[in-house]
Amino acid sequence: MRDTAPPTTDARHPARWEDLDRLRRTSPMCDAVLDEVDGRHIRSGDHWLVDFASCNYLGFDRDPEIIAAIEPAVRRWGTHPSWSRLLGSPRLYVDIEERLAALLGAPDTLLLPTATLIHASVIPVLAGQGHVFVEAAAHRTVYDGCLAAKGKGATLHRFRADLPGELETLLSRLPPGPPALVCLDGVNSMSGNIPDLPALAAICRGGNATLYVDDAHGFGVVGERAPSESCPYGARGNSVVRHTGETYDGIVLVGGFSKAYSSLLAFLALPTRLKNRLKVDAGPYLYSGPSPTASLATALAGLEVNERRGDAVRAGLYRKTVRVLDHLRELGLPTLNTDRLPIVEVPLGGGADIDAVAAYLWERGIYVTLAAYPLVPRDQVGFRVQITALNSDADIDQLNDALTGLSERFALTDGR
Ligand SMILES: Cc1ncc(COP(=O)(O)O)c(C=O)c1O
Structure with missing residues (x-):
C-alpha cells in the first residue's frame, strides 16, 4: 500500500x-x-x-450499539441492495445523505462505496478538458484520479500545499475558459497534519478553480471549533472544512466512513446541481454495486452515536495521542506530526x-x-x-x- x-x-x-x-x-x-x-x-x-x-x-468497529444496528437492517433489506444506485437506493441512503449534510453543514451529499471509486470517477468529470493540480503529498488514490483525468484530456500539474504562492502563480497563468481543479488531502494520511485550507480556498476562488479535498482521515476526528469543544480536535467530527472555519463555496469535500466510522462507504459534500450531474456522468452511480446493508446500517448508527458520544470519544483519543507525542519529544525522536492528530x-x-x-x-x-x-x-x-x-x-x-x-x-x- x-x-x-x-x-x-x-x-x-x-x-x-x-x-x-x-x-x-x-x-x-x-x-x-x-x-x-x-x-x-x-x-x-x-x-x-x-x-x-x-x-x-473512534472505535466504532467494536461499539455494541452500532453492531446491534446491523441485524435488524439486514433482516429488513437483505444482505446487499445489489441495484446500482441509479436503479434504486434503499431509504437508508437518503437517511444517511440528509443526516450527513446536516452534520457537515454542506448543501448536499452523495454516497458511493469508496473514496477510491469517487476519485477515479469524479476527478475526471470535474477536470474535463481543463487543468488538474495534484498536491505533492496527496493520497495515491487522488493522484490516480488525476491521472485518469489526464487520460481523458486534462493537463496535469503538481503543486505543494506549503507553497500557496506557487499555486496562485500557476493558476494565474491559465487561459480563461477550461475548468481548473485543485486536489489535495485534508488531514494528510502520512503526516497527520492539516493544510492551510483558508489560504488555498482563497487562491482557488480568486483563480476560478474548484478545490477538491480528500478528508478520509479527518472526517470523524476533526470538527468545528467551539468554546465548549472537548479537545483541540474541535466538536462533532464534521471534517476539515468546518474545522478550519471554511465554507463549501468552491470546495468539493470527499470523506469516507472506512476510517473513523468503520464502514465501507464514502461521500462527496457538494451542491445539489453537481450531485445530479454526477449521478449520470460519474460511472459508479450507475455502473457499480452499492455498499452492503451492514455498511449502511453501521454508518447511520455511527452518525447517531457520534452525535451523542463522539466528543467524549475524541477527547480520549486526543489525550492518548498526546501521550505518544510527548513521549517521542522526551526521547528526542522526530515525527512529521505537528497538529496532534x-x-x-x-x-x-x-x-x-x-x-x-x-x-x-x-x-x-x-x-x-x-x-x-x-x-x-x-x-x-x-x-x-x-x-x-x-x-x-x-x-x-x-x-x-x-x-x-x-x-x-x-x-x-x-x-x-
Ligand atoms: C487519504 C485517503 N484517501 C482515500 C483512501 C481510500 O479510501 P477508500 O477505502 O474509501 O477507498 C484512503 C485509504 O487509505 C486514504 O488514506
Missing part, C-alpha cells in the same frame, strides 16, 4: 517490484494474515500484538534499517504501518502509528516502552 503519488522517475522499474517482494517476504507487518482480533489486540499465528495500524479512530509518522531518515526496526517492534508486540520503500520514496521511509479510541492506556504504555527501546538501539533521525 503506497500512500502518496509514486516518484515519476522509476515508477515502472522492475527493481521496485523486487523490493516489494523482498519486503513481503521479510517483514511480518507487510501483507500479514491476522488470525484473531480482540479489541485492539490482534493475533498473527501465535503472536499477539497491540494494533496501532487500524484507522478505526492520531497519525504519528516516525521517519527513519536513512539512519536505521526499516526491516530491523519492524522486527524489533514485532518482537515487542507492537503492530504499526510500515512506510517502507518501495511503498514510499526512499527519503520517506519510516513507520506510522495510528492511535484509536480502543487503544487502552496500557497499550500506550507498551508502545511508549517500545519507542524507548527503539531510541536506545537505533539511530532515528529525521534526515530530511
Whole structure:
C-alpha cells in the first residue's frame, strides 16, 4: 500500500517490484494474515500484538450499539441492495445523505462505496478538458484520479500545499475558459497534519478553480471549533472544512466512513446541481454495486452515536495521542506530526534499517504501518502509528516502552 503519488522517475522499474517482494517476504507487518482480533489486540499465528495500524479512530468497529444496528437492517433489506444506485437506493441512503449534510453543514451529499471509486470517477468529470493540480503529498488514490483525468484530456500539474504562492502563480497563468481543479488531502494520511485550507480556498476562488479535498482521515476526528469543544480536535467530527472555519463555496469535500466510522462507504459534500450531474456522468452511480446493508446500517448508527458520544470519544483519543507525542519529544525522536492528530509518522531518515526496526517492534508486540520503500520514496521511509479510541492506556504504555527501546538501539533521525 503506497500512500502518496509514486516518484515519476522509476515508477515502472522492475527493481521496485523486487523490493516489494523482498519486503513481503521479510517483514511480518507487510501483507500479514491476522488470525484473531480482540479489541485492539490482534493475533498473527501465535503472536499477539497491540494494533496501532487500524484507522478505526473512534472505535466504532467494536461499539455494541452500532453492531446491534446491523441485524435488524439486514433482516429488513437483505444482505446487499445489489441495484446500482441509479436503479434504486434503499431509504437508508437518503437517511444517511440528509443526516450527513446536516452534520457537515454542506448543501448536499452523495454516497458511493469508496473514496477510491469517487476519485477515479469524479476527478475526471470535474477536470474535463481543463487543468488538474495534484498536491505533492496527496493520497495515491487522488493522484490516480488525476491521472485518469489526464487520460481523458486534462493537463496535469503538481503543486505543494506549503507553497500557496506557487499555486496562485500557476493558476494565474491559465487561459480563461477550461475548468481548473485543485486536489489535495485534508488531514494528510502520512503526516497527520492539516493544510492551510483558508489560504488555498482563497487562491482557488480568486483563480476560478474548484478545490477538491480528500478528508478520509479527518472526517470523524476533526470538527468545528467551539468554546465548549472537548479537545483541540474541535466538536462533532464534521471534517476539515468546518474545522478550519471554511465554507463549501468552491470546495468539493470527499470523506469516507472506512476510517473513523468503520464502514465501507464514502461521500462527496457538494451542491445539489453537481450531485445530479454526477449521478449520470460519474460511472459508479450507475455502473457499480452499492455498499452492503451492514455498511449502511453501521454508518447511520455511527452518525447517531457520534452525535451523542463522539466528543467524549475524541477527547480520549486526543489525550492518548498526546501521550505518544510527548513521549517521542522526551526521547528526542522526530515525527512529521505537528497538529496532534492520531497519525504519528516516525521517519527513519536513512539512519536505521526499516526491516530491523519492524522486527524489533514485532518482537515487542507492537503492530504499526510500515512506510517502507518501495511503498514510499526512499527519503520517506519510516513507520506510522495510528492511535484509536480502543487503544487502552496500557497499550500506550507498551508502545511508549517500545519507542524507548527503539531510541536506545537505533539511530532515528529525521534526515530530511
Ligand atoms: C487519504 C485517503 N484517501 C482515500 C483512501 C481510500 O479510501 P477508500 O477505502 O474509501 O477507498 C484512503 C485509504 O487509505 C486514504 O488514506
